[in-house]
Amino acid sequence: MLIDIKNLTKDYRMDSVEVAALRGIDLQIAHNEFVAIMGPSGSGKSTLMNILGCLDTPTSGIYRFNQIDVTGLNDDDLSDIRNKHIGFIFQSFNLLPRMTALENVELPLMYAGIDKLTRMNLSRQALEKVGLADRMRHRPTELSGGQRQRVAIARALVNSPGIILADEPTGALDTANSIEIMDMFRQLHAEGNTILVITHERDIAACCKRIILIRDGLITSDTPNLN
Amino acid sequence: MQVKENVNKAILGLIDHKFRSFLTILGIIFGTASVIAMISIGEGTKKQAIAKYQDLGVSNIIVRDKDMTDPELEEVRMKFSKGLSLEDAKLIGEVVPGVVSVAPQSEIKIEAKYGDRSAKATAIGVTPAIMSVLNYRTEKGEFITSDQYDRQLKVCVLGANVSREMFGYDEALGQSVKLDDQWFEVVGVMQPKALFTETVGELASRDLNNDIYIPLSTFNKRIPKANPLTSEVKQLTVKLENSEQLISSAAVIRSLVSRRHFNNDDFSIIVPYELMKQEEKETRIYNLLLASIAAISLIVGGIGIMNIMLASVLERTREIGIRRAIGGKKRHIMSQFVTEAIVLSITGGIIGVVLGISLSLGIAWATEVQTTVTLYSILLAFGFSVLVGITFGYLPAKQASNLSPIESIRHE
Numbered sequence: 001m002l003i004d005i006k007n008l009t010k011d012y013r014m015d016s017v018e019v020a021a022l023r024g025i026d027l028q029i030a031h032n033e034f035v036a037i038m039g040p041s042g043s044g045k046s047t048l049m050n051i052l053g054c055l056d057t058p059t060s061g062i063y064r065f066n067q068i069d070v071t072g073l074n075d076d077d078l079s080d081i082r083n084k085h086i087g088f089i090f091q092s093f094n095l096l097p098r099m100t101a102l103e104n105v106e107l108p109l110m111y112a113g114i115d116k117l118t119r120m121n122l123s124r125q126a127l128e129k130v131g132l133a134d135r136m137r138h139r140p141t142e143l144s145g146g147q148r149q150r151v152a153i154a155r156a157l158v159n160s161p162g163i164i165l166a167d168e169p170t171g172a173l174d175t176a177n178s179i180e181i182m183d184m185f186r187q188l189h190a191e192g193n194t195i196l197v198i199t200h201e202r203d204i205a206a207c208c209k210r211i212i213l214i215r216d217g218l219i220t221s222d223t224p225n226l227n
Numbered sequence: 228m229q230v231k232e233n234v235n236k237a238i239l240g241l242i243d244h245k246f247r248s249f250l251t252i253l254g255i256i257f258g259t260a261s262v263i264a265m266i267s268i269g270e271g272t273k274k275q276a277i278a279k280y281q282d283l284g285v286s287n288i289i290v291r292d293k294d295m296t297d298p299e300l301e302e303v304r305m306k307f308s309k310g311l312s313l314e315d316a317k318l319i320g321e322v323v324p325g326v327v328s329v330a331p332q333s334e335i336k337i338e339a340k341y342g343d344r345s346a347k348a349t350a351i352g353v354t355p356a357i358m359s360v361l362n363y364r365t366e367k368g369e370f371i372t373s374d375q376y377d378r379q380l381k382v383c384v385l386g387a388n389v390s391r392e393m394f395g396y397d398e399a400l401g402q403s404v405k406l407d408d409q410w411f412e413v414v415g416v417m418q419p420k421a422l423f424t425e426t427v428g429e430l431a432s433r434d435l436n437n438d439i440y441i442p443l444s445t446f447n448k449r450i451p452k453a454n455p456l457t458s459e460v461k462q463l464t465v466k467l468e469n470s471e472q473l474i475s476s477a478a479v480i481r482s483l484v485s486r487r488h489f490n491n492d493d494f495s496i497i498v499p500y501e502l503m504k505q506e507e508k509e510t511r512i513y514n515l516l517l518a519s520i521a522a523i524s525l526i527v528g529g530i531g532i533m534n535i536m537l538a539s540v541l542e543r544t545r546e547i548g549i550r551r552a553i554g555g556k557k558r559h560i561m562s563q564f565v566t567e568a569i570v571l572s573i574t575g576g577i578i579g580v581v582l583g584i585s586l587s588l589g590i591a592w593a594t595e596v597q598t599t600v601t602l603y604s605i606l607l608a609f610g611f612s613v614l615v616g617i618t619f620g621y622l623p624a625k626q627a628s629n630l631s632p633i634e635s636i637r638h639e
Binding site for chain 2: 075080082084094095098
């Protein structure tokens with residue numbers, strides 16, 4: 001199992017009131033799955049995604065990533081896991097505005113301590129893969145929304161991560177671009193990547209092979225998507 | 228991550244924010260500049276203060292006949308003291324170890340006349356030895372030679388002021404001037420000397436540029452004494468090999484002269500080097516005061532850096548969140564911001580050094596204040612400004628690295 005979660009909970013303290021965001025999640029995701037997590041806002045799906053992405057730690061429960069118990073790791077180790085095994089894709093792209101597309105894609109490799117030349121080559125390949133070979137020297141502001149998200153996908157792919165976590169990847173895009181991005185995900189999945197998409201759009205979830213519904217911090221349904 | 232790449236990125240980032248970067252380093256620039264300018268004023272003042280001791284010679288000991296009233300003079304003569312004499316000079320040269328040469332001199336206030344112009348001056352009878360003992364240099368002509376001394380010629384060398392007062396821009400060399408009622412031929416004019424504005428021990432303050440030098444032999448033969456009991460010479464300047472044995476040599480000279488004067492307390496001993504050290508110590512406190520005022524301004528500059536860097540951390544919260552999400556560790560974020568602080572403060576330091584040096588030169592040019600830019604002040608100001616920049620850059624960097632990645636990535 002790539003991801004193995006048992007009885008995971010997460011409480012937030014807001015003005016001395018305890019809020020339970022996750023109330024006991026059990027979840028397994030294997031290699032090369034293509035999963036959608038759906039749920040209304042406030043259901044806890046973002047919290048789950050943050051914990052899966054090692055950006056946050058659970059209040060209780062067990063989270064094994066690639067057989068490693070993540071709950072006991074310190075900040076540096078969590079950074080390492082994010083860097084080497086997880087590729088993030090965000091709704092608002094989250095590219096650094098003062099850097100070119102190429103530099104943005106290079107960033108994870110820089111934190112991984114890879115030398116400049118290798119970094120350039122790997123980043124170039126990643127950008128070519130998402131079809132932006134001719135936009136490498138552009139800054140994000142000089143790119144369209146779809147192109148920006150493709151830069152973000154290249155950045156997520158460049159470290160050959162174990163899983164790609166996409167949080168509302170098409171939320172800021174029009175239909176044509178959304179279809180394009182989802183096609184790309186499908187292709188990446190076909191190439192053997194594990195992909196987890198968080199969305200509240202039915203069309204997007206319909207592209208995935210497995211759909212998990214979440215409500216009030218609990219998984220309410222977990223079904224394969226056959227079509 | 229290599230340091231060089233970090234620095235390059237920091238420089239590019241700061242260039243992207245020219246105005247913000249400029250505001251940030253403004254405090255450092257002025258802090259550094261004011262430290263250098265203040266120390267240069269302090270050093271200039273000190274240099275001025277110790278120049279007079281250097282004129283007296285740092286390896287010299289001065290033995291001087293005390294100024295006495297006529298009854299006092301009669302009393303010491305009754306007690307067998309003959310006062311300071313050429314014989315004393317000879318003996319000091321022979322007996323005291325480490326003595327290079329002894330220059331005796333006599334003094335009298337006279338009026339010098341040339342044509343219808345006149346000047347109040349001090350006639351000083353000297354031996355040619357004084358040239359080397361006191362580093363005397365002539366602007367024009369020659370100082371008194373051994374030959375002129377031996378033949379007791381009526382020649383004189385004018386101090387810079389006396390020359391200017393009597394001759395203006397006319398040629399003084401070869402002219403005859405009247406000292407009281409004797410005619411002397413001008414053979415040289417001295418270089419200007421530092422003003423002797425304070426009394427140093429028994430050496431009353433006076434302007435050395437008003438001196439007129441004549442051979443001591445001529446002086447004793449031609450110039451009448453104010454009182455027949457006046458000592459043969461007024462002062463002996465003893466030059467030693469180096470300044471290490473000044474104290475012990477001074478003691479030897481004191482006991483020697485004292486014995487020859489039958490224990491009469493009619494002379495005093497001045498060690499310019501010791502007086503110089505003392506003065507240096509006093510000006511050091513003054514310098515320290517100036518430097519600390521400047522240091523306070525540097526610290527204020529550092530607080531400026533901290534302010535703007537804190538604002539920059541806030542502004543870049545989202546960037547920090549993104550960097551953390553894709554695997555940047557706390558220390559990566561930390562080093563990014565600290566590198567920026569270092570680049571900023573070094574840049575500010577360099578600009579400040581240039582400004583400080585210009586300021587010092589400007590002050591010297593525009594005002595009476597003498598300034599001296601020293602290497603140590605540059606190093607001190609630069610080092611301190613970089614230290615302040617890093618110290619005050621550290622706190623915002625620490626804060627940046629401790630931001631939670633989830634919250635900062637949502638930050639708009």
